[in-house]
Amino acid sequence: MKPVMAEVFNSWQGEGGSVPGSAFGRRQIFVRFAGCDLHCQWCDSREYIDASKVSRWRYEIEPFTGKFEYKPNPASVEDVVDAILRLDTGDIHSVSYTGGEPTLQIKPLKALMGKMKELGFDNFLETHGGLPELVREVADLTDYASVDIKDETARATEGWRALVLREVESIRILKEAGARVYAKLVVTSGTKIENVRWYAELLKGLAPLVIQPREPIEISQERLMELYREVALIMGRRDVGLSFQVHKYLHVL
Ligand SMILES: C[S@@+](CC[C@H](N)C(=O)[O-])C[C@H]1O[C@@H](n2cnc3c(N)ncnc32)[C@H](O)[C@@H]1O
Ligand SMILES: Nc1nc2[nH]cc(C(=O)O)c2c(=O)[nH]1
Numbered sequence: 001m002k003p004v005m006a007e008v009f010n011s012w013q014g015e016g017g018s019v020p021g022s023a024f025g026r027r028q029i030f031v032r033f034a035g036c037d038l039h040c041q042w043c044d045s046r047e048y049i050d051a052s053k054v055s056r057w058r059y060e061i062e063p064f065t066g067k068f069e070y071k072p073n074p075a076s077v078e079d080v081v082d083a084i085l086r087l088d089t090g091d092i093h094s095v096s097y098t099g100g101e102p103t104l105q106i107k108p109l110k111a112l113m114g115k116m117k118e119l120g121f122d123n124f125l126e127t128h129g130g131l132p133e134l135v136r137e138v139a140d141l142t143d144y145a146s147v148d149i150k151d152e153t154a155r156a157t158e159g160w161r162a163l164v165l166r167e168v169e170s171i172r173i174l175k176e177a178g179a180r181v182y183a184k185l186v187v188t189s190g191t192k193i194e195n196v197r198w199y200a201e202l203l204k205g206l207a208p209l210v211i212q213p214r215e216p217i218e219i220s221q222e223r224l225m226e227l228y229r230e231v232a233l234i235m236g237r238r239d240v241g242l243s244f245q246v247h248k249y250l251h252v253l
């Protein structure tokens, strides 16, 4: 199975805040897969959601320059490895697999993660976690994982509650496999306190949670702190943090 890719570039991790498992501020090579089975209404990677429309992928030709060349899709795992290696600046914390949803292309994802491990890199998986049976297949290859908990206001799918339960199951699987994992909740001004309490109950004792305001930010700082407090009351003050998409403020990829 050949991967359908979106892009490969070198930047620093802009999300995750300061909870354990976060790679915020660490330099990474980002490997973005095309295609997603959800449709979060605020998704900032919408142009890559329908893989059949992503006819080519781009790879940065020099690290952190934003200069790209293009290749047709489907890609080959070898070409993606080459694109990653040309961006190895020697100070790379880990390789981030994101998307779209990387676990949907589990065979190429597994091949790529295996290859990068062989080459001495750590693997950082960025996933919606909605497919625990696929997450299981790469859990042993995952060093770090950021797993979204999709809030009701994301309107990601029908059957939102079932999705949340599967996301929590993915976190459990990754944790049991030894990955450093945290959960990320994107919130809006419409996010309900009762839902946030429910996520916190599910995650308590399992993984820390970062609360990330949807960009562009419309939630008030007061409301953000209210949500923070509710999580801290349930999960404990050590297991909650804020996360912002700092790369967007710094205008880097
Ligand atoms: C594009 S997604 C790809 C990985 C995976 N599909 C997921 O949703 O976790 C990468 C991260 O960006 C976050 N994100 C996307 N659009 C956003 C926005 N407008 N504001 C805040 N976070 C956003 C997602 O919640 C996710 O944590
Ligand atoms: N700098 C930077 N940090 C990120 N963290 C998560 C990202 C993503 O889109 O998965 C992302 C991204 O696209 N760029």
Ligand code: SF4
Pocket (backbone or CB within 6 Å): 036, 037, 038, 039, 040, 043, 044, 045, 046, 049, 099, 100, 101, 128, 156
């Ligand atoms: S799951 Fe991730 S890639 Fe898919 S629509 Fe939501 S934010 Fe975008």
Ligand SMILES: [Mg+2]
Pocket (backbone or CB within 6 Å): 044, 045
């Ligand atoms: Mg992004």
